[in-house]
Structures are given as C-alpha cells and as structure tokens.
Amino acid sequence: MNWGNKLILVFVAFAGLMFVLVYKAMNTRYELVSKDYYQDELRYQDKIDGKANAAAISQIGVQTDQEHLILQMPKELYGQPLKGDIWLYCKTDAVKDLRLPLSADAEGRQFISKKQLKADKYLLKLSWRAADKHYYTEQDIELNIQ
Template structure:
C-alpha cells in the first residue's frame, strides 16, 4: 500500500470520528440551572436580602432525616405565625428530579418517596410578617 492510500484512510477515519463526536454531542441532554437564567439573575438581589434577614433569626432552619421522612424545622420565632413560600430540592445532575414543596407553617415534613437518593441543594424562600427570607443547604438523601 502506498503512502497516498494511507493518507486517505487516516482522513476517512478522522472524518468518521468527528462525525461520531458531533452526533453524540447533539444528543446529549444539558440541564440548565433554570430555563430563564437571565431573569433569575436580575432577581438575585432578593436572595441577598433574604439571606441577610435569615442571618438575623435566632437559629437557621434545621434539616433532619429519619428513615422515611425529611423534616425542616424553622426557628422558634417562625413556629406560631403563618408562613408563605416554597422549598426547592434542587438536583444539579437532573432537573427532572427537582421537587418543590410549599411552606405554610414552621414545620415541614416531606416523605423521602418523593426524592431520589443523592445530593440536593435545598433552597428555602419564605415570607413572614412582611419580611422575605432565604436559606440554602446541601443535603444528601440516603
């Protein structure tokens, strides 16, 4: 086999490899943090203000796990007042496994059946007495 045939074979193999990589990359699913990333970025000042408000509480929200449940216990000053907001269990590896739960009182109990095993970022947005609060924790669901 002469060198001309070898160059053609190398070129064909290279082109086939590039086409394979392009095909695989086009079929790969990419999960963004949020579909409206720019709009969420503009609202980030509310998160900063909410974190400051949460720092002024007597204690942070405590997240504990039992065998079948996850419990979120809000600080004592939040126990007897109505709360509004939500808790997002954000799964970075797969947005289809994100779970949002509304907050109505100072104690939230969630069944582990709603969550898959693995790492979550728990993002808590709530409002009480006209003040907005935000807290974020990492949780490993087992």
C-alpha cells in the same frame, strides 16, 4: 501499502472520529438551572436581602427519619404565619427536582415524604415570608433513600 493509501486511511479515520464527536454532542442533554434564568437574575437583590435576614436568625434544621425529610424552621418564627416555597434542586438531573409550598406546623416543622424523592445530592432552596420580611437560605443535603 504506498503513501497514497495511508493518506486516504488517515482522512477516513479523521472523518469517522469527527462523525462520532458530532453524534455525541448532538445527544448530550444541557439543562439550565431555571427556565426563567434571566428573570431570576433580575430579582437577585431580593435573594441577597433574604439571605441577610435569614443570617440574623437561627438556621433551618434538616433531619430525616424512615419516611420523611423534616425541615425545622428557626425558633424565632414559631407561631408566625409563614408563606413560601421549598425547592429541592438536584444538580445532576432536573427530573429529580421537587417544588413544594411551605406549610410548617405550629412547631415550625415541615414533613416531606421520601416517596417523592430519589437518592441523590440536593440543594435545598427555601424562600419564605414572615412578619413582612423576606428570608432565603440554601443548604446542601444528601438523601440515601432505601
């Protein structure tokens, strides 16, 4: 094989490699944390204030039983009407995300059925209002659902 044939083989191999890389790049999923990313960033001061308010009270408790993920609201908020949102954000797959309204019972517990969730690592983002104060907290949780 002479040097001209070797040169053609190198160009063909390079073109094939480039084709494979372009094909893989075109079929890769890119997901943003939020569809309204820029609007969320403009409201970031609310999140900072909510974190400061949440740091002044006891933490959210997260427990599991056979059928539920149980969120326990801080004792300081028992008996107060709570309005807010729960977002179980799956970092690896947006299809596994779950958004729910906060509806804690009289003892400050919220039950979330495990049937709505898949086994994975989640970031619990909890935003709520109580007594005209905004609260916000984030917590990493891992669910092993069987």
